[in-house]
Amino acid sequence: MQNIKKQLLLLLSFSALSLTALLGQSPRAQLPVIHKPILFNTPEADKITEALQIFPANSAYNEDISGRPIAQNSQAMLSQKFNKSFGYNLDMGYVIVPANQKKVPVDVYLYPDESDPGPYPIPDNTPIEEWPVIDKNFRRDDFPLRAYPGQSLYEIQRKGKGDRHALVLDPYAKKVYEFYNTYRTDTGWRAGQVSIFDLSSNKMRPERWTSADAAGLSVFAATVRYSDVKNGIVPHVIRVTVKRTRNQYVYPATHAASKLTDVNLPRMGERFRLKESVDISKFSHDAKAIAMGMKKYGLIVADNGGSSALDWLISITPDSRFKGLEDLYKLSPSDFEVIVPTGPDGYGRNQ
Numbered sequence: 001m002q003n004i005k006k007q008l009l010l011l012l013s014f015s016a017l018s019l020t021a022l023l024g025q026s027p028r029a030q031l032p033v034i035h036k037p038i039l040f041n042t043p044e045a046d047k048i049t050e051a052l053q054i055f056p057a058n059s060a061y062n063e064d065i066s067g068r069p070i071a072q073n074s075q076a077m078l079s080q081k082f083n084k085s086f087g088y089n090l091d092m093g094y095v096i097v098p099a100n101q102k103k104v105p106v107d108v109y110l111y112p113d114e115s116d117p118g119p120y121p122i123p124d125n126t127p128i129e130e131w132p133v134i135d136k137n138f139r140r141d142d143f144p145l146r147a148y149p150g151q152s153l154y155e156i157q158r159k160g161k162g163d164r165h166a167l168v169l170d171p172y173a174k175k176v177y178e179f180y181n182t183y184r185t186d187t188g189w190r191a192g193q194v195s196i197f198d199l200s201s202n203k204m205r206p207e208r209w210t211s212a213d214a215a216g217l218s219v220f221a222a223t224v225r226y227s228d229v230k231n232g233i234v235p236h237v238i239r240v241t242v243k244r245t246r247n248q249y250v251y252p253a254t255h256a257a258s259k260l261t262d263v264n265l266p267r268m269g270e271r272f273r274l275k276e277s278v279d280i281s282k283f284s285h286d287a288k289a290i291a292m293g294m295k296k297y298g299l300i301v302a303d304n305g306g307s308s309a310l311d312w313l314i315s316i317t318p319d320s321r322f323k324g325l326e327d328l329y330k331l332s333p334s335d336f337e338v339i340v341p342t343g344p345d346g347y348g349r350n351q
Helices: 001-020 043-052 074-081 152-156 285-296 323-328
Strands: 087-089 106-108 166-170 177-180 183-184 186-191 193-198 237-241 271-274 297-303 310-316 336-338
Touching: 074 336, 087 323, 106 193, 152 183, 177 186, 237 285, 285 323, 310 336
Parallel strands: 087 310, 106 186, 237 297
Antiparallel strands: 166 177, 177 193, 183 186, 237 310, 271 297, 271 336
């Protein structure tokens, strides 16, 4: 009888592993337990994000787009509209909260009608976008206006400029809370908009609703985290902001943020792919992992942004453990292509 039980358990284990392989997923470690909020730039955060399935394997965020057809206006879009250097933002830190994190009210003052109701598990050490400053080679001519080197998190939570995103991950509830234009005050937290994403679901934002990102997408899911480069390829789509967008959106985006109608401007949700032929063999390990991710999972237009020096910027956590990211500056618009996106039914969707 014991032998039969063992055989059944082995069979069930084998079936589960086979199903995992069939779905293209890697087996994940058990989610470690934490008892206090921890920041993104720690080994503890790495273990949690590695163990957590961030959206289902068949999500648009995890879609292998390496075989998708090229859009007819790909060359026109890239040659005319992205005529400056490719770059990156070290901007989107996050905090991970324990299962018993206290939830508090947040004053939502810009888009309350397009926000998910609270209260929210936002702890005192929640990082604000672009904290901390770690990269002396950061190529942003307006950077000194956006961040404040030398200031404490406490100070930056209370003053500053820019979009001021804040990201809170509850891995035990499988939810991420994303805040736009976030401030901490003497009476509590304020935010321009709040979106809650269920990481176990492919459910999108309501049609024509924004999120903390103009496109209605998850900032956290599409930002490059340090744990993403461990295995040599970022395993998800990467968030990119561009200086000018078209007044349209395409799946999985749900919202546009422009009055421009030029067909050679990207829509919110537009997907770019680094060409397979681009030689990245001499890139640093971390830059190569990001470039490999851009070849397999691509970039997704998530918001308007840029500077006079750079037309497009990908989002990377401001983690001092990253090395050699400056190799990404070697890429140019001609190294990319625009692809025909996939809709929920397998076809491109254009709103």
